[in-house]
Amino acid sequence: MFKKLRNRFLILNLVIISVMMLISFASIYFITYENVHSDIDMQLNRISEHFHQLDGSPGHTRPEFGDSQIDHSTRSPEHSVSFIVMTDKQWNITNVASIFDVDLDFYESAKKEALTQNKDTGKFKLDENDWAFTVEPVSEGYMITFLDITSQQAIIMNLVYTFLVVGLLMLIIIFFTSKFFANRAIHPIKEAFNKQKQFIADASHEIKTPLSIIDTNVDVLLSNEQDTIKNQIKWLHYIKSESERMTKLTNDLLYLTQVDHSEIITTFSEFNLSEAVESVILTMEGVIFEKNISLHYEIEPNLVTRGNSDQIKQVVMILLDNALKYANGNGLINITLKKHHNNIVLLVSNTGEGISANHLEKIFDRFYRTDESRARKYGGYGLGLAIAKEIIDQHKGKIYAKSIIKENTTFYIELPLVL
Numbered sequence: 001m002f003k004k005l006r007n008r009f010l011i012l013n014l015v016i017i018s019v020m021m022l023i024s025f026a027s028i029y030f031i032t033y034e035n036v037h038s039d040i041d042m043q044l045n046r047i048s049e050h051f052h053q054l055d056g057s058p059g060h061t062r063p064e065f066g067d068s069q070i071d072h073s074t075r076s077p078e079h080s081v082s083f084i085v086m087t088d089k090q091w092n093i094t095n096v097a098s099i100f101d102v103d104l105d106f107y108e109s110a111k112k113e114a115l116t117q118n119k120d121t122g123k124f125k126l127d128e129n130d131w132a133f134t135v136e137p138v139s140e141g142y143m144i145t146f147l148d149i150t151s152q153q154a155i156i157m158n159l160v161y162t163f164l165v166v167g168l169l170m171l172i173i174i175f176f177t178s179k180f181f182a183n184r185a186i187h188p189i190k191e192a193f194n195k196q197k198q199f200i201a202d203a204s205h206e207i208k209t210p211l212s213i214i215d216t217n218v219d220v221l222l223s224n225e226q227d228t229i230k231n232q233i234k235w236l237h238y239i240k241s242e243s244e245r246m247t248k249l250t251n252d253l254l255y256l257t258q259v260d261h262s263e264i265i266t267t268f269s270e271f272n273l274s275e276a277v278e279s280v281i282l283t284m285e286g287v288i289f290e291k292n293i294s295l296h297y298e299i300e301p302n303l304v305t306r307g308n309s310d311q312i313k314q315v316v317m318i319l320l321d322n323a324l325k326y327a328n329g330n331g332l333i334n335i336t337l338k339k340h341h342n343n344i345v346l347l348v349s350n351t352g353e354g355i356s357a358n359h360l361e362k363i364f365d366r367f368y369r370t371d372e373s374r375a376r377k378y379g380g381y382g383l384g385l386a387i388a389k390e391i392i393d394q395h396k397g398k399i400y401a402k403s404i405i406k407e408n409t410t411f412y413i414e415l416p417l418v419l
Helices: 002-055 102-118 150-223 233-260 273-290 311-328 374-377 384-394
Strands: 083-089 094-096 121-126 127-138 140-148 267-270 294-299 306-309 332-340 345-351 400-402 408-416
Touching: 002 083, 002 127, 002 140, 002 150, 083 102, 094 102, 094 273, 102 121, 102 127, 102 140, 102 374, 233 384, 267 273, 267 311, 273 294, 273 311, 273 332, 273 345, 306 311, 306 408, 311 332, 311 384, 311 408, 332 400, 384 400
Parallel strands: 294 332
Antiparallel strands: 083 094, 083 140, 121 127, 127 140, 267 306, 332 345, 345 408, 400 408
């Protein structure tokens, strides 16, 4: 699917760029073509006018046409090669004005090439040279002006070849460049698609487990339909427990889905983060001591940030609950809230087995758990830290973890300080 998407992107990109290049090259070509031919027409007119002026000047006479009667004194005002052929009304050559010596048959051939085109101006190829001409009626007959345009034609052809070579090279470069950027552009889409697939698979798997337990317990109840509710109360408790777990799971999934689609509108305001953290600690303090785990906390007073107080409390609760689950027996949970430059830093640390480096970068992924057996033992779905990260990201803060194997794990939260 992604390969087809990339290929479509490449084809569309190449087609658009090819059309743009074609339009650009064609525009340059036609502008150059028009300029060259306008210059050729201008040169032909100047040569013709120069001959008219020379012909009318005192002391200048036209020699009669013959093998040695070509007027070599008539020079063109241009530096290009040119000549003029004079004819009578029947198109017979009567005189030639030229600055170079060639066989008279050449002039006859040039005249015939011009006449075969049956128009007043045009161009033709003769003896591997390109010539432009104009035919002008005069009193004695006709005057045909010829101009060598081989160099101008070469410029136009070189321009065409240059465009072809440059266009081909550009398309090759653009193809590989587009392919590189297409792969870069599709990579996050592919990654998001794979995460979505994994998310759906994991969610389905997690929902399947409590449903199976509920289904089993219902079967037990149905198989003892004559028994009293009191005697079967434990099966009902199991059903209720699993339904509560499913409710929590669906709520978490709904929250993450809303975050992904930006459907959550959160009201931000300034609040005392020190008081918010202390309130969460007081809520959890009894549970922590009940599990024979030491708790130490140091809260710097009156640290104010901007955000949603309830959401930040939820994050602190997630981190404390996580620390409580994975702290070792008779271990220690340490909480620190302090000001650091223009930020507020919250540290939640617990002693225990720690988290290896290859897991640290993934613990905030949805449904990710470092140890499936421990996850089953302590419960949970691997969504808590993912939710915590989404909340902190919404608050323009940072959340990350550091760990020392067999010693401790520390979670860090940085939030902007309101001065």
